[in-house]
Amino acid sequence: MPTDQTPPRPIDLRLDRFSSQLNVKQEAGKRMVFGAIRKKWLVLQPEEFVRQLLVHFLINDMRYNRNRITVERGVTVNTKARRTDILIFDDDMRPFMLIECKEPRVELDTSVFRQAATYNGPLRVPYLMISNGRQSIIAEIDFAAEDYRFLDAVPEWR
Template sequence: MTRIEYPPFDFRIKKENEKEWIFDEVRKQWVRLTPEEWVRQNILQYLLQVKKYPASLIAVEKEIALGELRKRFDILVYKEAKPWMIIECKEMNVPLSEATIRQILNYNITIRADYIMVTNGTEHRAFCIAKGIPEPIAELPETGSSN
């Protein structure tokens, strides 16, 4: 299990047309506040505040092609202009399973990041893929780290 302690952050939340919205500091836009989005926003603040990953190197919810399929990843961190870490966020009530990990491993066939992580906000599993085999890691690397 990977250790993550969320930093305090004053999220900007608004209600419009009976729906809640949260301001995404990375995308610089209001997005619908869903249970998965709440997890994504907390992980983003952890990456920005605790790990000090530059916002300019983080992509959120972008489409990728997996063969004929089109999928969207949750978070992708770049390093030296290459994908470095991919993070899949799930709602808190979704248990992390082998299928969840397989999903991000499938995304990583195309992306080829050195690190992958799945989280449901309370449980986090991160892996280093340095030698092509997912090795569990206890903590996310610093951006200055290499594998």
């Protein structure tokens, strides 16, 4: 992929507005959140917080079909087992968008984008997104041209 791209302008999706929609509880000294997709209680780590806010954004604002969203789905990359944070499928069950989540204090740099691109190798998803909850960067991948371009908005679900 080319490296001469103009640095992306991060997008603020204002994810914090979904905080009140999260189902949170205290259990055995740990904060827990009910996963909207996995339908189970999860330890509320900073990265999980970002994942859950993004899921609410995708379902509520973008009108993505919740039945086409997977969270922490396994993928094999160079014979190693990995997990995608959020993987979304289109109506035909083809991978549509891969999202890599980081906790808010993690800077969205080339290494984070490279991680998402590496996970995308076997999946060949047309849209990649990285997010730390405060900022998000989205790219559209053109596999035929071996190129990509950064987007100013989250793509409409198909």
